[in-house]
Amino acid sequence: xxxxxxxxxxxxxxxxxxxxxxxxxxxxxxxxxxxxxxxxxxxxxxxxxxxxxxxxxxxxxxxxxxxxxxxxxxxxxxxxxxxxxxxxxxxxxxxxxxxxxxxxxxxxxxxxxxxxxxxxxxxxxxxxxxxxxxxxxxxxxxxxxxxxxxxxxxxxxxxxxxxxxxxxxxxxxxxxxxxxxxxxxxxxxxxxxxxxxxxxxxxxxxxxxxxxxxxxxxxxxxxxxxxxxxxxxxxxxxxxxxxxxxxxxxxxxxxxxxxxxxxxxxxxxxxxxxxxxxxxxxxxxxxxxxxxxxxxxxxxx
Amino acid sequence: xxxxxxxxxxxxxxxxxxxxxxxxxxxxxxxxxxxxxxxxxxxxxxxxxxxxxxxxxxxxxxxxxxxxxxxxxxxxxxxxxxxxxxxxxxxxxxxxxxxxxxxxxxxxxxxxxxxxxxxxxxxxxxxxxxxxxxxxxxxxxxxxxxxxxxxxxxxxxxxxxxxxxxxxxxxxxxxxxxxxxxxxxxxxxxxxxxxxxxxxxxxxxxxxxxxxxxxxxxxxxxxxxxxxxxxxxxxxxxxxxxxxxxxxxxxxxxxxxx
Numbered sequence: 252x253x254x255x256x257x258x259x260x261x262x263x264x265x266x267x268x269x270x271x272x273x274x275x276x277x278x279x280x281x282x283x284x285x286x287x288x289x290x291x292x293x294x295x296x297x298x299x300x301x302x303x304x305x306x307x308x309x310x311x312x313x314x315x316x317x318x319x320x321x322x323x324x325x326x327x328x329x330x331x332x333x334x335x336x337x338x339x340x341x342x343x344x345x346x347x348x349x350x351x352x353x354x355x356x357x358x359x360x361x362x363x364x365x366x367x368x369x370x371x372x373x374x375x376x377x378x379x380x381x382x383x384x385x386x387x388x389x390x391x392x393x394x395x396x397x398x399x400x401x402x403x404x405x406x407x408x409x410x411x412x413x414x415x416x417x418x419x420x421x422x423x424x425x426x427x428x429x430x431x432x433x434x435x436x437x438x439x440x441x442x443x444x445x446x447x448x449x450x451x452x453x454x455x456x457x458x459x460x461x462x463x464x465x466x467x468x469x470x471x472x473x474x475x476x477x478x479x480x481x482x483x484x485x486x487x488x489x490x491x492x493x494x495x496x497x498x499x500x501x502x503x504x505x506x507x508x509x510x511x512x513x514x515x516x517x518x519x520x521x522x523x524x525x526x527x528x529x530x531x532x533x534x535x536x537x538x539x540x541x542x543x544x545x546x547x548x549x550x551x552x
Numbered sequence: 553x554x555x556x557x558x559x560x561x562x563x564x565x566x567x568x569x570x571x572x573x574x575x576x577x578x579x580x581x582x583x584x585x586x587x588x589x590x591x592x593x594x595x596x597x598x599x600x601x602x603x604x605x606x607x608x609x610x611x612x613x614x615x616x617x618x619x620x621x622x623x624x625x626x627x628x629x630x631x632x633x634x635x636x637x638x639x640x641x642x643x644x645x646x647x648x649x650x651x652x653x654x655x656x657x658x659x660x661x662x663x664x665x666x667x668x669x670x671x672x673x674x675x676x677x678x679x680x681x682x683x684x685x686x687x688x689x690x691x692x693x694x695x696x697x698x699x700x701x702x703x704x705x706x707x708x709x710x711x712x713x714x715x716x717x718x719x720x721x722x723x724x725x726x727x728x729x730x731x732x733x734x735x736x737x738x739x740x741x742x743x744x745x746x747x748x749x750x751x752x753x754x755x756x757x758x759x760x761x762x763x764x765x766x767x768x769x770x771x772x773x774x775x776x777x778x779x780x781x782x783x784x785x786x787x788x789x790x791x792x793x794x795x796x797x798x799x800x801x802x803x804x805x806x807x808x809x810x
Contacts, residue, residue, distance in 0.1 A: 312720055314692055337679075337695045337713075346684025347648055348655075351767025354647040355634040367768075373778065376677050379574045379775045390648075392680070409754065415692040416723035420708075423611030424716040437809075462808065473733040482714060487615060487672055487732075495809040505566045510705035512780060515810045518800065531809075533783050534800055538790035546797035551723070551810075 253277030254363045255329035257322060261313040261338030261345065262286035264293040268330045268396025274298065276330065276363045283323055285342060288407075295407050297399030305412040310419045313338035317345035320414035325349045328388040330361075330368055334395025343390050352388035361391060377484045386498035427479030428462060437463035437495045440484055440511070443470055444500015444521065444540050448477045453544050454499065460551035463495070468507045470518040484510035498539050503528025520544070553605035553704045555596045556667045558654055558685070559589040559626055561617040562675040574775035583616075590668030590737035596668045597630030597738075599700050608661060612637035612653045613645070618755055627748035628740035634751070635661055639758045647676070649766055651684035656761035658689060665704040667727045671695075679729070680764045686727035694720060695729040786801045 256273035258266055260282055279289035280299045281370040284291040291304040303323050305316050324331065324346045331346055333339040335356075347354050357373035359380075367386030374381050432438060439458045445451065451465070458465045465482060473485035484491060486506045492513025499520045501507060508531050511517065520543050529535040536543055563581035570576055596607045597739055609631040612615055618638035627634055642650065667689075669682045675781065686693030698717070699710040709720045713729055740748070767799050786803070790796040804810040 312694075312718070314694055317687060317691060317693065319681075324695060340679055340695070341683045341686070341693045344685075345687030346649075347680075348684045348687030350652065351648060351652070351764065353649075353768060353770045354604070354678065354680045354684060355770070356647075356676075356680060369773070375675055376566065377778060378565045378568060379570050379576050380778050381574070381772055381773040382776075384771045384773050385768050389768060389770075417694075417726075418721050419718055420721050421719035422713075422716060423719075429715045469732070473731065475609050475732075481714070486677055495804065512778075516807055517783065517806065518804070529785070529787070531783055533786065533804060535785070535787045536790050536796055536800065537787070538610055538793065538796070542793045543790060543796065546793040547800065550797035550801045552796070 254368060255279045255327070256281070257324050257329055257331045257346070258282040258299065259292065259331060259333040259342045260284045260286070260294055260337060261336060261342050262290060262394070263334065263336055263339070264297070265395045265398050266294065266367040267297070267399040268394055269334060269485050270298050270399050271396070272361055272393060273332060276320070276361070283320045283342070285320065285338070287312045290386065291407050293398060295373055295405040295420065296401040296403060298402040301405050302407045304407050304409050306409060312419050313362070313416045314341040315414035315417045316412055317342050318415060319410065321345040323410055331388065331390040334390055335392050343392065343395045344545075347390035349451065350388040352390045353385060354392070355383065355388045356392040358393045360390045376505060377512070378505065394436050413495055425479060425509055426513055429479070430481060430489050432464055432466055432482060432484070432489045435464040435491070437461055438491060439497045439499065440466045440468065440472065440495045440500050442468040442501030442507070445471070448475070451477060453541070457497070457544050457548045457551075460548045463497070466491075467499050486510065494498050498528050498532065501528055501543060502526045503531055553573070553600060553603045553662055553665045555600055555605060555607050555608050556658055556661060557589070557593045557607060557631060557665050558610050558667055558669045558681070559592065560586040560673045561613065561622040562586050562673055564674050568590070570777055572777065574777045585629070586670060587674040588672065588730070588732050589733050590629050591732060592668045592670045593629040593631060594735040594737040595700060595730050598735065602701070603703055604691045605630045605704070608632065609634035609655060610661070610793060611632050612642055612650055612657065613644040614638070614640050615659045620658055623753055623756070624745050624748040627751045627753075628744040630738060632751065634753045636755050637758065637761065641758055646770060647678055647680045648684050651681050652688055652766070653758060653761065653763055654681070654685050655688035655790060656763045657756070658685075660756070660761050666700070666707065669727070669729045669730060671732045682727050682729040691725050691727055692722055693727045693729070694722070696731045697728045697733045700728060706724055
């Protein structure tokens with residue numbers, strides 16, 4: 252059996268995995284693309300069968316096209332896929348509402364079976380995995396993967412859309428430099444064990460000596476604002492798989508550790524011998540990070 | 553302005569135990585107001601105080617979401633009243649089913665200007681209920697919202713985007729998911745908790761609302777534990793930090809990760 256698929260795209264064409272997944276289901280692969288024409292063209296060249304594009308957005312945010320996307324998809328429902336960006340989720344949610352389609356997040360694999368699909372996904376913040384079967388429209392949030400390489404030239408059909416009443420009136424850049432943690436082979440993660448923002452210098456020195464990027468647990472990026480949000484590792488932040496991860500002054504709650512499960516080696520440094528982080532570590536050092544981190548930095552030089 | 557705060561009464565997966573076959577046992581995990589929902593309540597309260605208006609708590613779930621403890625926990629955080637959809641048919645309800653019920657409840661409340669939610673729920677954490685809810689209402693949805701100003705039918709919203717902040721002007725009603733640090737929520741005191749017991753609560757069932765028929769069903773065919781990497785769990789003595797650092801560096805070089 253084959254299943255037709257819609258890929259929903261809100262401005263970011265990093266959907267290589269979604270195209271691959273949709274292709275594996277065997278049916279027609281359509282993409283509903285909101286954003287500039289260049290994004291629609293990238294998707295059209297990436298190996299889909301057709302692209303429905305909603306016109307140049309100008310100062311209209313991607314979310315404003317939610318109803319238009321739902322309209323287009325409801326004309327030919329199927330399995331809906333999107334990557335996990337905030338705009339992607341809004342468009343997917345509107346389409347799911349229209350089709351009354353169940354929404355499944357955390358999916359790791361999907362296969363066509365009978366008239367429907369079988370999905371394996373991580374549930375409840377990663378504590379368990381479940382396999383589910385659904386027949387009929389279903390909406391899935393998956394890892395988008397890279398921007399697809401040019402592999403074809405599907406037609407781009409422009410649909411006149413009436414966006415919802417919202418406009419972008421200002422965009423302000425972040426005070427923090429943007430980084431791609433996912434590309435780092437070594438990462439030094441710091442948590443609430445750090446006493447002051449000035450002490451980040453200690454962590455940066457270790458990162459420098461080990462050629463690593465600096466990352467953090469949620470409170471340091473959201474709340475304390477010591478580091479940019481793109482450095483926050485955790486269930487709703489970054490999920491990374493570096494070769495080496497230092498968890499320093501991080502207690503190791505599930506919500507954080509789920510973001511570094513893919514790391515090859517984990518080193519934990521914490522003053523609390525009972526901290527859960529030691530259960531998830533390859534090497535554990537119980538002690539004061541203010542003594543151990545400088546010693547480690549010196550040893551690496 | 554009439555603001556609805558959609559909140560969830562749910563347990564933290566951190567406190568659940570997972571059996572060898574991946575079955576989740578919640579019996580030792582006590583439910584509470586979902587982690588980020590007090591931020592939504594605080595954001596709503598401040599906006600209502602600035603513009604005049606009321607803040608209505610809304611939740612939906614099995615009957616146990618309507619216990620006194622849950623009511624007080626919600627109403628002590630700046631809400632004026634609550635509407636609770638308590639119906640055992642909602643046990644284990646999925647994202648779309650729950651969002652459809654919430655949408656019907658928002659219509660039931662009537663003349664709502666904004667629905668504000670937390671960033672994500674503590675148990676499911678899918679960040680999808682607000683978007684499906686907005687879709688069901690035909691309203692715009694915006695997530696990662698750090699600030700809201702304006703008046704009924706015309707709000708200015710700041711939201712985090714990759715590499716910065718965007719300011720949006722929205723006309724008409726909308727669903728906003730607050731960022732986790734949009735506001736520092738109040739810590740309810742004894743007076744707030746006592747006052748919460750006197751605030752009006754309307755309890756309804758799914759049958760009282762105009763909820764559309766549900767779509768395809770999701771059948772769980774199997775569960776398992778996550779496939780985790782086995783960790784070495786080697787502890788390094790830190791009595792002498794310099795020696796400990798040297799031992800760690802040697803071990804990491806030996807493992808080929810330095």
